[in-house]
Amino acid sequence: MSVEHEPVPMHGAPLHDWNMPPVDGWTADDLDRLPNLPPHTELIDGSLVLVSPRSLFHSRAVSFFEWQLQSCLPPDLEVVREFTIDIDRQNRPEPDVIVVHGDVVEDAAQTRFPAEAVVLAIEVVSPESLSRDRETKPVKYARAAIQHYWRVENHDGRAVVYAFEREPATGVYTSTGIFHDRLKVSAPFAVDLDLAEITPRRRAR
Known part of the structure; x- marks a missing residue:
């Protein structure tokens, strides 16, 4: 990002x-x-x-998850895009999309959420953020006890989602699936999304 x-x-x-x-x-x-x-x-x-400058894929993917997750959320959760979270004194990252407990959404002037309120963090990978999104941020999110992490990558113009869940015994993420065409999971809540909608469509001439 x-x-x-x-x-x-x-x-x-x-x-x-x-x-x-x-x-x-x-x-x-x-x-x-x-x-x-x-x-x-x-x-x-x-x-x-x-x-960094954002690609069309990045912009579309962030908008896709922000809007599509709205219809999937239980009533006590909210989805927010591009908003910082407090992990510790020296780490305040900004995931591309987060799902948080609704009781931490206090007022329009707030600038961050506590990490413990985050149910799901989503990062859409750009070439310059690859190592952070694959290595640095997942470690920090897991240590902050964020239970679910999705990494979205552009593979030849098609979205691929790598889903992870925090393993309570070790405190690290374990893979729960790699999704190429359709993202269908039951946790942290039921989701069934057509990933092809992220890919820009070519208009007929």
């Missing part, structure tokens, strides 16, 4: 406060305080991770 970047000011450009991180790194609270941060900035291990 994003690319790690330490900005270097161009000649004559203003130097923002976030160009010079503290020795021990930024904190989760700093995301709300630092001026002029680009939208959708994440915090991973005390470092700022800035958003």
